[in-house]
Amino acid sequence: MSTASIFCIANQKGGVGKTTTAINLAAALAAMRKQVLLIDLDPQGNATMGSGVDKNKAEQNLYQVLIGDTAITDAKVRSESGGYDVLPANRELSGAEIDLIQMDDREQQLKQAISQVADDYDFILIDCPPTLSLLTLNGLASAHGVIIPMQCEYFALEGLSDLVNTIKRVHRNINPDLQLIGLLRVMFDTRVTLQQQVSAQIETHFGDRVFKTIVPRNVRLAEAPSHGMPGIIYDKNSRGAKAYIEFGEELIKRVKREALRQQARPPV
Numbered sequence: 248m249s250t251a252s253i254f255c256i257a258n259q260k261g262g263v264g265k266t267t268t269a270i271n272l273a274a275a276l277a278a279m280r281k282q283v284l285l286i287d288l289d290p291q292g293n294a295t296m297g298s299g300v301d302k303n304k305a306e307q308n309l310y311q312v313l314i315g316d317t318a319i320t321d322a323k324v325r326s327e328s329g330g331y332d333v334l335p336a337n338r339e340l341s342g343a344e345i346d347l348i349q350m351d352d353r354e355q356q357l358k359q360a361i362s363q364v365a366d367d368y369d370f371i372l373i374d375c376p377p378t379l380s381l382l383t384l385n386g387l388a389s390a391h392g393v394i395i396p397m398q399c400e401y402f403a404l405e406g407l408s409d410l411v412n413t414i415k416r417v418h419r420n421i422n423p424d425l426q427l428i429g430l431l432r433v434m435f436d437t438r439v440t441l442q443q444q445v446s447a448q449i450e451t452h453f454g455d456r457v458f459k460t461i462v463p464r465n466v467r468l469a470e471a472p473s474h475g476m477p478g479i480i481y482d483k484n485s486r487g488a489k490a491y492i493e494f495g496e497e498l499i500k501r502v503k504r505e506a507l508r509q510q511a512r513p514p515v
């Protein structure tokens with residue numbers, strides 16, 4: 248029996264590589280023989296489709312789980328290509344905000360559902376939507392840590408402060424376990440001087456909360472979802488695949504290290 252480490256992959260900026268990170272990290276951890284559940288918290292359903300699961304055929308999905316109509320065990324689907332379980336999402340999930348608002352523990356619904364399956368997994372990854380909405384709040388309330396994928400672009404740091412403040416607020420008010428696990432630099436192009444400069448700024452600002460692994464811009468990672476496969480399975484020798492496998496290893500080391508010095512640290 249294992250009790251899962253639960254991580255949100257979050258950034259309220261759109262198109263920064265959250266879903267690509269969630270899918271490939273899930274597959275990388277599964278390849279290390281870890282039991283993994285990937286929760287698709289985005290009505291776009293990209294993590295579902297990219298795992299090879301048809302979002303439109305998922306009649307039992309995260310929406311029914313959040314409103315308390317079904318349990319995760321009954322809604323989860325296997326990603327055959329990735330070797331992990333998926334809790335699928337589709338457009339139905341966009342209605343959940345309205346249903347949740349009427350509930351008492353509106354930001355705790357996902358946490359309650361997860362508590363029933365936490366012992367079945369080593370890792371539960373939550374792919375957040377590009378918003379700081381009630382859905383994302385449910386993700387943050389459920390998690391031990393947040394992984395923030397980011398592109399090293401001019402406005403990247405500016406946009407981060409809203410997310411960092413949200414993490415601090417959630418830590419203070421709803422979930423004292425929540426920590427910023429780390430920032431992951433993605434879609435990186437070493438030839439672009441500006442990216443190197445922003446990357447250095449991120450290191451100065453966030454210190455050891457920045458992952459050492461850097462995920463390069465790599466077309467194989469972008470092609471993989473249309474084949475319903477994680478990039479690390481689609482072309483395991485590509486530079487992108489190698490980076491995500493390395494990231495999985497780095498994350499496992501970091502989780503062990505954090506466990507040793509838990510509680511003593513502010514969330515960010």
Ligand code: ATP
Nearest residue numbers: 261262263264265266267377434463464465468469
């Ligand atoms: P959203 O905010 O809409 O949920 P997201 O943050 O989940 O977006 P992704 O969907 O993972 O971002 O990525 C956005 C686009 O960039 C996708 O087309 C994806 O295939 C591509 N992409 C992501 N990472 C890489 C990479 N390292 N190299 C090349 N393309 C990438």
Ligand code: MG
Nearest residue numbers: 265266289293
């Ligand atoms: Mg996404």
